[in-house]
Amino acid sequence: MEEIPVKVAVRIRPLLSKEVLHNHQVCVRLIPNTQQIIIGKDRVFTFDFVFGKHSTQDEVYTTCIKPLVASLIEGYNATVFAYGQTGSGKTYTIGGGHVASVAEEERGIIPRAIEEIFQIISENHNIDFTVKVSYIEVYKEELRDLLELETSMKYLQIREDEKGNTGNYLNLICLFALACLAVSNVINEFLKQTSIDVKNLLLTRKF
Numbered sequence: 001m002e003e004i005p006v007k008v009a010v011r012i013r014p015l016l017s018k019e020v021l022h023n024h025q026v027c028v029r030l031i032p033n034t035q036q037i038i039i040g041k042d043r044v045f046t047f048d049f050v051f052g053k054h055s056t057q058d059e060v061y062t063t064c065i066k067p068l069v070a071s072l073i074e075g076y077n078a079t080v081f082a083y084g085q086t087g088s089g090k091t092y093t094i095g096g097g098h099v100a101s102v103a104e105e106e107r108g109i110i111p112r113a114i115e116e117i118f119q120i121i122s123e124n125h126n127i128d129f130t131v132k133v134s135y136i137e138v139y140k141e142e143l144r145d146l147l148e149l150e151t152s153m154k155y156l157q158i159r160e161d162e163k164g165n166t167g168n169y170l171n172l173i174c175l176f177a178l179a180c181l182a183v184s185n186v187i188n189e190f191l192k193q194t195s196i197d198v199k200n201l202l203l204t205r206k207f
Protein backbone atom coordinates (compact mmCIF):
# COMPACT_ATOMS: atom_id res chain seq x y z
CA MET A 1 0.00 0.00 0.00
CA GLU A 2 1.26 3.47 -0.85
CA GLU A 3 2.39 5.40 2.19
CA ILE A 4 0.36 8.55 2.85
CA PRO A 5 2.78 11.49 3.18
CA VAL A 6 0.62 13.45 5.64
CA LYS A 7 0.23 12.08 9.13
CA VAL A 8 -2.05 13.50 11.78
CA ALA A 9 -1.45 13.21 15.49
CA VAL A 10 -3.93 14.31 18.11
CA ARG A 11 -2.82 15.24 21.61
CA ILE A 12 -5.18 15.66 24.53
CA ARG A 13 -3.91 18.07 27.12
CA PRO A 14 -4.76 17.74 30.80
CA LEU A 15 -7.26 20.11 32.35
CA LEU A 16 -5.52 23.23 33.63
CA SER A 17 -5.85 24.03 37.33
CA LYS A 18 -8.16 26.94 36.57
CA GLU A 19 -10.36 24.59 34.55
CA VAL A 20 -10.45 22.10 37.43
CA LEU A 21 -11.26 25.01 39.73
CA HIS A 22 -14.19 25.98 37.53
CA ASN A 23 -15.34 22.38 37.44
CA HIS A 24 -14.81 21.98 33.70
CA GLN A 25 -15.37 18.45 32.45
CA VAL A 26 -13.23 16.27 30.19
CA CYS A 27 -14.99 15.85 26.84
CA VAL A 28 -12.44 13.77 24.94
CA ARG A 29 -10.97 10.37 25.85
CA LEU A 30 -8.57 7.86 24.34
CA ILE A 31 -9.71 4.36 23.52
CA PRO A 32 -6.91 2.24 25.05
CA ASN A 33 -4.65 0.34 22.65
CA THR A 34 -6.12 1.99 19.57
CA GLN A 35 -5.42 5.16 17.61
CA GLN A 36 -8.88 6.42 18.37
CA ILE A 37 -10.48 9.05 20.53
CA ILE A 38 -14.07 9.54 21.64
CA ILE A 39 -15.55 13.01 21.74
CA GLY A 40 -18.59 13.36 23.94
CA LYS A 41 -20.41 10.06 24.42
CA ASP A 42 -19.98 8.24 21.16
CA ARG A 43 -18.24 10.17 18.39
CA VAL A 44 -15.18 8.13 17.47
CA PHE A 45 -12.29 9.44 15.38
CA THR A 46 -9.15 7.66 14.19
CA PHE A 47 -5.73 9.28 13.74
CA ASP A 48 -2.22 8.17 12.84
CA PHE A 49 -1.09 8.88 16.40
CA VAL A 50 -2.99 9.67 19.57
CA PHE A 51 -1.48 11.03 22.76
CA GLY A 52 -3.33 11.16 26.05
CA LYS A 53 -3.19 13.70 28.82
CA HIS A 54 -0.22 11.94 30.45
CA SER A 55 1.86 11.90 27.25
CA THR A 56 5.29 13.46 27.51
CA GLN A 57 7.09 15.86 25.19
CA ASP A 58 9.69 13.16 24.63
CA GLU A 59 7.04 10.64 23.58
CA VAL A 60 5.53 13.05 21.06
CA TYR A 61 8.95 13.96 19.67
CA THR A 62 10.26 10.41 19.47
CA THR A 63 7.14 9.00 17.84
CA CYS A 64 6.21 11.74 15.39
CA ILE A 65 9.20 14.02 14.76
CA LYS A 66 12.37 11.97 15.12
CA PRO A 67 11.65 9.96 11.93
CA LEU A 68 11.06 13.23 10.06
CA VAL A 69 14.42 14.63 11.18
CA ALA A 70 16.06 11.43 9.95
CA SER A 71 14.46 11.81 6.50
CA LEU A 72 15.32 15.51 6.45
CA ILE A 73 18.98 14.61 6.81
CA GLU A 74 18.55 12.20 3.90
CA GLY A 75 17.36 15.11 1.76
CA TYR A 76 13.59 14.90 2.03
CA ASN A 77 11.36 17.85 2.91
CA ALA A 78 9.43 17.80 6.15
CA THR A 79 6.81 20.09 7.64
CA VAL A 80 5.34 19.98 11.12
CA PHE A 81 2.55 22.26 12.19
CA ALA A 82 0.23 22.44 15.15
CA TYR A 83 -3.43 23.15 14.61
CA GLY A 84 -6.13 23.62 17.19
CA GLN A 85 -8.32 26.04 19.01
CA THR A 86 -6.87 28.65 21.30
CA GLY A 87 -5.45 27.20 24.50
CA SER A 88 -5.41 23.63 23.20
CA GLY A 89 -1.62 23.23 23.58
CA LYS A 90 -0.08 24.11 20.21
CA THR A 91 2.68 26.33 21.62
CA TYR A 92 3.41 23.86 24.41
CA THR A 93 3.75 20.95 21.98
CA ILE A 94 5.64 22.72 19.22
CA GLY A 95 8.00 24.28 21.76
CA GLY A 96 7.59 27.85 20.67
CA GLY A 97 7.65 29.18 24.23
CA HIS A 98 10.71 30.58 25.98
CA VAL A 99 13.07 27.68 25.50
CA ALA A 100 15.62 28.78 28.11
CA SER A 101 13.07 28.95 30.91
CA VAL A 102 11.63 25.51 30.15
CA ALA A 103 12.81 22.41 32.01
CA GLU A 104 14.71 19.90 29.89
CA GLU A 105 11.92 17.31 29.76
CA GLU A 106 9.28 20.00 29.06
CA ARG A 107 11.00 21.19 25.89
CA GLY A 108 8.83 20.89 22.82
CA ILE A 109 9.44 19.94 19.22
CA ILE A 110 11.47 22.94 17.97
CA PRO A 111 14.36 22.84 20.49
CA ARG A 112 14.51 19.05 20.31
CA ALA A 113 14.63 19.06 16.51
CA ILE A 114 17.27 21.82 16.43
CA GLU A 115 19.43 19.92 18.87
CA GLU A 116 19.13 16.68 16.96
CA ILE A 117 19.84 18.29 13.59
CA PHE A 118 23.05 19.86 14.88
CA GLN A 119 24.00 16.66 16.65
CA ILE A 120 23.72 14.76 13.35
CA ILE A 121 25.68 17.49 11.55
CA SER A 122 28.49 17.28 14.10
CA GLU A 123 28.71 13.53 13.55
CA ASN A 124 28.96 13.83 9.75
CA HIS A 125 32.15 15.73 8.99
CA ASN A 126 32.24 14.49 5.40
CA ILE A 127 28.93 16.13 4.42
CA ASP A 128 28.40 19.87 3.86
CA PHE A 129 25.22 21.10 5.47
CA THR A 130 23.64 24.57 5.29
CA VAL A 131 21.07 25.41 7.94
CA LYS A 132 18.77 28.36 7.33
CA VAL A 133 16.23 29.61 9.81
CA SER A 134 13.23 31.80 9.23
CA TYR A 135 10.44 32.45 11.66
CA ILE A 136 7.02 33.48 10.44
CA GLU A 137 3.70 33.86 12.15
CA VAL A 138 0.51 33.30 10.17
CA TYR A 139 -2.45 34.95 11.81
CA LYS A 140 -5.78 35.72 10.19
CA GLU A 141 -4.37 35.44 6.66
CA GLU A 142 -1.49 37.78 7.53
CA LEU A 143 2.16 36.84 7.60
CA ARG A 144 4.52 38.39 10.12
CA ASP A 145 8.27 37.99 10.15
CA LEU A 146 9.23 37.35 13.77
CA LEU A 147 12.91 37.86 13.01
CA GLU A 148 12.33 41.43 11.90
CA LEU A 149 13.11 43.55 14.93
CA GLU A 150 14.75 46.64 13.60
CA THR A 151 11.96 48.17 11.56
CA SER A 152 8.22 48.18 11.66
CA MET A 153 8.18 46.24 8.37
CA LYS A 154 7.12 43.02 10.00
CA TYR A 155 4.43 42.18 7.52
CA LEU A 156 5.36 39.95 4.65
CA GLN A 157 3.89 39.81 1.20
CA ILE A 158 3.67 36.59 -0.72
CA ARG A 159 4.75 36.76 -4.34
CA GLU A 160 3.86 34.23 -7.00
CA ASP A 161 6.38 33.13 -9.57
CA GLU A 162 5.44 32.61 -13.22
CA LYS A 163 4.30 29.05 -12.45
CA GLY A 164 1.97 30.21 -9.69
CA ASN A 165 4.21 28.93 -6.87
CA THR A 166 3.74 31.03 -3.76
CA GLY A 167 6.81 30.21 -1.70
CA ASN A 168 8.37 33.56 -2.42
CA TYR A 169 8.17 35.96 0.51
CA LEU A 170 9.12 39.56 0.01
CA ASN A 171 11.48 40.90 2.70
CA LEU A 172 11.75 37.62 4.59
CA ILE A 173 14.72 37.51 6.89
CA CYS A 174 16.63 34.29 6.66
CA LEU A 175 19.39 33.44 9.07
CA PHE A 176 22.16 31.05 8.20
CA ALA A 177 22.79 29.20 11.40
CA LEU A 178 26.16 27.80 12.34
CA ALA A 179 25.37 26.38 15.73
CA CYS A 180 22.55 24.84 17.70
CA LEU A 181 22.96 27.38 20.49
CA ALA A 182 22.63 30.21 18.03
CA VAL A 183 19.28 28.96 16.79
CA SER A 184 17.92 28.42 20.30
CA ASN A 185 19.18 31.83 21.40
CA VAL A 186 17.64 33.51 18.43
CA ILE A 187 14.30 31.88 18.99
CA ASN A 188 14.37 32.78 22.68
CA GLU A 189 15.42 36.31 22.09
CA PHE A 190 13.08 36.97 19.25
CA LEU A 191 10.26 35.58 21.32
CA LYS A 192 11.13 38.21 23.88
CA GLN A 193 11.24 40.67 20.97
CA THR A 194 14.61 42.03 22.03
CA SER A 195 17.81 42.31 20.09
CA ILE A 196 20.85 40.15 20.78
CA ASP A 197 24.28 40.08 19.26
CA VAL A 198 24.43 36.88 17.28
CA LYS A 199 26.63 38.26 14.50
CA ASN A 200 29.37 35.74 15.16
CA LEU A 201 27.05 32.80 14.87
CA LEU A 202 24.49 33.86 12.33
CA LEU A 203 24.63 35.51 8.95
CA THR A 204 21.52 37.42 8.03
CA ARG A 205 20.20 37.80 4.54
CA LYS A 206 17.07 39.49 3.30
CA PHE A 207 15.30 38.18 0.25
Ligand SMILES: Nc1ncnc2c1ncn2[C@@H]1O[C@H](COP(=O)(O)OP(=O)(O)OP(=O)(O)O)[C@@H](O)[C@H]1O
Pocket: 012, 013, 014, 016, 053, 084, 085, 086, 087, 088, 089, 090, 091, 092, 093
Ligand atom coordinates in the same frame (compact mmCIF):
# COMPACT_ATOMS: atom_id res chain seq x y z
N1 LIG B 1 0.25 18.52 27.23
C1 LIG B 1 0.21 19.50 28.15
N2 LIG B 1 0.53 19.25 29.44
C2 LIG B 1 0.48 20.23 30.37
N3 LIG B 1 0.10 21.51 30.11
C3 LIG B 1 -0.24 21.80 28.85
C4 LIG B 1 -0.20 20.82 27.80
N4 LIG B 1 -0.59 21.41 26.66
C5 LIG B 1 -0.84 22.68 26.96
N5 LIG B 1 -0.63 22.92 28.27
C6 LIG B 1 -0.84 24.20 28.96
O1 LIG B 1 -2.10 24.71 28.49
C7 LIG B 1 -2.03 26.12 28.31
C8 LIG B 1 -2.43 26.48 26.90
O2 LIG B 1 -1.47 25.89 26.01
P1 LIG B 1 -0.83 26.68 24.77
O3 LIG B 1 -0.46 28.08 25.15
O4 LIG B 1 0.25 25.81 24.24
O5 LIG B 1 -2.07 26.74 23.80
P2 LIG B 1 -2.14 27.30 22.29
O6 LIG B 1 -2.90 26.28 21.51
O7 LIG B 1 -0.77 27.63 21.79
O8 LIG B 1 -3.01 28.60 22.50
P3 LIG B 1 -3.13 29.91 21.57
O9 LIG B 1 -3.69 29.49 20.24
O10 LIG B 1 -4.11 30.77 22.33
O11 LIG B 1 -1.76 30.51 21.48
C9 LIG B 1 -0.62 26.54 28.70
O12 LIG B 1 -0.63 26.97 30.04
C10 LIG B 1 0.18 25.24 28.56
O13 LIG B 1 1.31 25.24 29.42
